[in-house]
Amino acid sequence: MNETEQVTLVRVRGRLRDIALPSRCPACGAAAGVPLRVERVFVREHRRQGVITHTTRGVTTYHVASISVPFCTACAARHMAERAATESPPSPLRTTVAMYGVVALVALAAALVFAAFIWNEIAGGWRPTLTFAAAIASGCAVFAGWFVVQAVNAWRASTTPPPTSITAAFDFGDRQMRRFEPEWREYRLRNAGYARAFTQANAARLWDDEGPLALRAARFRRIAGSLRIAAAAALIVVFVLLVLQAGAP
Ligand SMILES: [Zn+2]
Incomplete structure (x- = not known):
């Protein structure tokens, strides 16, 4: 990576395959035409704390997400050469x-x-x-x-082999979504020109933590939380009434 180049973070709503890709090379910004498969492995922890002990237990699951991204001919060739030269360990x-x-x-x-x-x-x-x-x-x-x-x-x-120096230019994170939120991902783009084109191509679906969709989801989460408390309270009242009725002569 060039010293002066900075990675641009872009958050976009929607599934990985629905993303709009500019027809430029993510690694160098030149005109692109060779599709390369960009794959990433994500680790998801499903853990909760034990009731008696405080050790967490659960399982770890692994997920592969992949997308076909067009690169320029020169970068695609470098990618192939790197792949051929490195033998991934077991x-x-x-x-x-x-x-x-x-x-x-x-x-x-x-x-x-x-x-x-x-x-x-x-x-x-x-x-x-x-x-x-x-x-x-x-x-x-x-x-x-x-x-x-x-x-x-x-x-x-x-x-799944690790990314090469070429496919690393188009990086992305695991899907994110809190309750009531649509799926979104963070894309980490190395080439500033490509990042601008990418942001423009997906302008209608950029994810904003302070945006109306995020705020609406937060509001729904609060309502769901209050409803749960109300439901628990109602259950207790019903239980007490039943006990009183059973105890009555
Ligand atoms: Zn290129």
């Missing part, structure tokens, strides 16, 4: 893929055991035990399916 994510795969297999096996149990016992007529077994079997199946998806995503992430 990804540490392989362990995660294996781990998620094992969890999925164990859950699937449990689902099958309960399904087999139901199959064997169903001749004697339907009993509450079977309803219970069916609930556990479907729970295990859903759990297994979720981990299969995460294993596939982690595997895709493990095979």
Whole structure:
């Protein structure tokens, strides 16, 4: 990166594939014509604090987002050369893929055991035990399916090579959205001229933290919060009334 060049941050609302791309090279600003696949791996932490202990628990999921961006012929050639010259080391994510795969297999096996149990016992007529077994079997199946998806995503992430000095010129972050907000992303653009063209092309959908959409979402979040408190209060009142009624002679 040139010393005088500064990365421009542009926030745009909408999905990655709906973004408008200028027909200029993001790396040098020249006329572009060769589409290159720009891929980024995102790590999402799904954690919450334990009730008894304060250690956080949860899972980490991996996601690959990719977009085809036109670059100029010279930059595309440099990108190819860099890719050919570097051999990426085996990804540490392989362990995660294996781990998620094992969890999925164990859950699937449990689902099958309960399904087999139901199959064997169903001749004697339907009993509450079977309803219970069916609930556990479907729970295990859903759990297994979720981990299969995460294993596939982690595997895709493990095979995604890091950006080259060329594709790094067009960088973007993971999708952002707080409750009631539309999806938006932050784009980090290295070439100032390209950044100007990009901002212009997406002018109608620039995301502003202080904009009307963000403010409306914040208002909805406040209303939802008050509604939850009101609902909890109503539940307590109903409960107290029921207890009083039950206690009455
Ligand atoms: Zn270029």
